[in-house]
Amino acid sequence: MCSLSRQTVRRNWSLYAGSFVALAVGVFLLGLAATATAATIAYHGPASASIAVTTLGGDGTPPERVTVPLSDADVSGLQTVLSMVGTLCGFITIFVIASTFAFAVASRRRELGLLRLIGATPRQIRRMVLGEALVVALAASLAGAFFAQFATPLLLRKASYTELAPVKLEPASPWVPLAIAVGAGLLVAMLGARSAARRAARVAPVDALREAALEPPRIGPVRIVFGVVFLAGAIAMLTLIRPSSGEGAVPLAMFTPMVLVIALTLLAPLVVPPVARLWAVPVVAWTQASGRLARSNVLAAPRRSASLAAPILAISAIAGSMVLSLSFAADSAEATIRDAVRAPIVVTGAPPADAPGVKAVDAGLPVQLVRVAADYAELEDAEGIDPAIASQTRDLRVLSGDLGKLSGNTVAVSKEMSGFEGYRVGDEVSVVFLDRAAVELRVVAVVKDAFGVNPSFLIPLDVARQHSPGTQVERSFVLPADGTDPAELVHRIPGAELATGWEADQAVGVRKGNQLGLVMLLGPAALYSAIAIANTLLMGSLQRRQEFVTSRLLGATPAQIRRMVLWESALVGAVALSLGTAITVAVGILIRHAMTAGVADVPVTVPWGVLLGIGALCLTLAVGSALAPTTYILRRSQPAAAVES
Incomplete structure (x- = not known):
C-alpha cells in the first residue's frame, strides 16, 4: 500500500500540490511560532530584572520559590501572541487539509470505484488514502520546518525591543520546537485526511462505470450529528459573550x-x-x-x-x-x-506646587508589586492615591466597603479583580513590593472598573512612597479653582492639556x-x-x-x-x-x-x-x-x- 500511495501521489501531483503547499506553509508558521516561543523561554534577564518570591501553598500544594520577571524583561506578551498564532494556524491548517483531501477524494470517485471493482477492500482504500496523506505530509512538514529554521532569526530581530518583547531575543536550540512542528504537521494531515479516507472507503464499485462525477444526494448521519453538536457548542459559547464575562x-x-x-x-x-x-x-x-x-x-x-x-x-x-x-x-x-x-485638566508629571488657580491635584504614584497566590505569583500594576482627592478627579465609585478607610497596609481592588480572584472586603492580599518587602494588604473597598485610568490595585499614597521612594509621578489630574477657566489654566501649567x-x-x-x-x-x-x-x-x-x-x-x-x-x-x-x-x-x-x-x-x-x-x-x-x-x-x-x- 505504501508503494501504491507513492505512485498515486506522483500520478495525481496536481491534486496534491495544493495540499503540499498548504501544509508546508502551515508547518512553516507553526515552526516559526514554536522556535520563537523557545527563544522567549530560553531568555533569562539579569538578576535585577526579576524578583524571587515564595508562593503561599495550601490545599495540598506546597510553597514554591518562583522568579517573577519585571516589566522591562517580560516577554509573556510575545508568548501569548505566539500561542494564539499557533492555535489559529493549526486550526486553519487542519481545516484546509481536510477540505483539500475531501476534494481530492471527490475528484477520484471513478478511480476509487475501479479499484473496488478489481477487488480492493474498503480497508485497503482507506489505508491507501491515509498513505497518500502521510507521503504528502512528511515531505511538506520537512520543507516547512527547514524554512522555519532560517526565518527564525529574522522574526526574533523584528520582535526584539518592541512592546511585546522589550528585550533582545536570541534563537534557542531548534530541534525540539521544529520536531514539535513536524509532528503537529503530520498529526494535522492525518486528522484532516481521516474523514476523506473513510469517505473513499465507502465508494461503490459501480462508480467506476459512471461518466458523470455526480455526488451522492445526501450526507451521512454521523456528519449531521457532529455538525449539530458543534453548532450547539457555538451557540452556547455565543450566550457566554455578555457583560459578566469581563475580559x-x-x-x-x-x-x-x-x-x-x-x-x-x-x-x-x-x-x-x-x-x-x-x-x-x-x-x-x-x-x-x-x-x-x-x-x-x-x-x-x-x-x-x-x-x-x-x-x-x-x-x-x-x-x-x-x-x-x-x-x-x-x-x-x-x-x-x-x-x-x-x-478637566491632565498634566504630564506633577504640576508646580504653587501653581495659581489650582484647587486640587491628584498626583497618583505608580508602583508595581508581586501578588502572591497559593501556587503562582504575578506582577501587578498599582497606584498610590489620596482617596479624598482622587474621588473628586476620577470615577472611584465604591461597590462595597469604604474607600475612606484606605490608609496603612490596605488596598482597594477593582470589580474585575474582585471577580477573578474572589476578593471581598476584609480579605488579605499577600504582596511583595519591588524593594523585596512582603506585606499583607487588607481589602477595604471594591471600586468600579476604569481601564486606562485606575489600575486593579489602589493603595495609600504614603505606602507607595515608602516602597517606591524614587518613583516619579507620570500624570496628574487637576481641578481648577472656582471661577478659573480650564482652557486658560492649561497655558499656565507646563505639560498640561485639557482632559x-x-x-x-x-x-x-x-x-x-x-x-x-x-x-x-x-x-x-x-x-x-x-x-x-x-x-x-x-x-x-x-x-x-x-x-x-x-x-x-x-x-x-x-x-x-x-x-x-x-x-x-x-x-x-x-x-x-x-x-x-x-x-x-x-x-x-x-x-x-x-x-x-x-x-x-x-x-x-x-x-x-x-x-x-x-x-x-x-x-x-x-x-x-x-x-x-x-x-x-x-x-x-x-x-x-x-x-x-
Missing part, C-alpha cells in the same frame, strides 16, 4: 467563530444549496446561459462547492470577527476613559496597540488562508479538463466557458462570504453589548475599509484562481480531446 469576552469572540466554521462546514451540503440559490437569482437574470450553468454546477456538487468555499469561510469569519471585536474594544475603552476622568485631548490620545494608543496585535495574529493566518484559497480553487479547475473539453465539443466557446467559471467561482465565494458575514455580525453585536454595558455614549467605529478589503480580496482570489487554470486548459486542449481515453 473573557474577547477570547470567546475569537474562538467562537472557529467552532461555527467547523459546524457550517460539516453541514455545508445542507447549507450551501439554499444560499447559492439566493445568490444565483440575480446572476441568472443577468447572464442567462452561463449563470444557469454555474448555478447547476454549484448545486449539483455541494460537497465540492463546500470544499472550495471552506478556506474563504474560515478567514472571512475569523478575521472579520477579530477586526470587529478589537474595534469595539477600542470604542469601549475610549468611552470608559472619558467617563472615568472627572477633572478631552488626553482622552483622545489614550484612545489612539489603544487602537494602535490593537492594530499591532491584529497584524501579529491575522498576518500569518491571512497569508496562509490566501495561499489555501488559491490552491483549492486551482485544484478544482485543473481537475475539470475533460468537462471543459466536452463542453467545447458540444459547441461552447472558450469565452462562454470562462464566463461560466467566473460566475461559478463568484457564487462559491459569495456563499462563503455570506456565511462568514453572518458569523461576524452575530459575534460583533454580542461583543459590543458585552463591552458597552453600563457605559454611556459609546462611539461606533466599524472598520468598513478593512472588512470590505477582506471580502474583496477573498472574492478576487477565488475568481482569479479559478479563471487562470481554466484559460490555460482551454488554450492547450482541443475539442477532439474529449474522445481520447
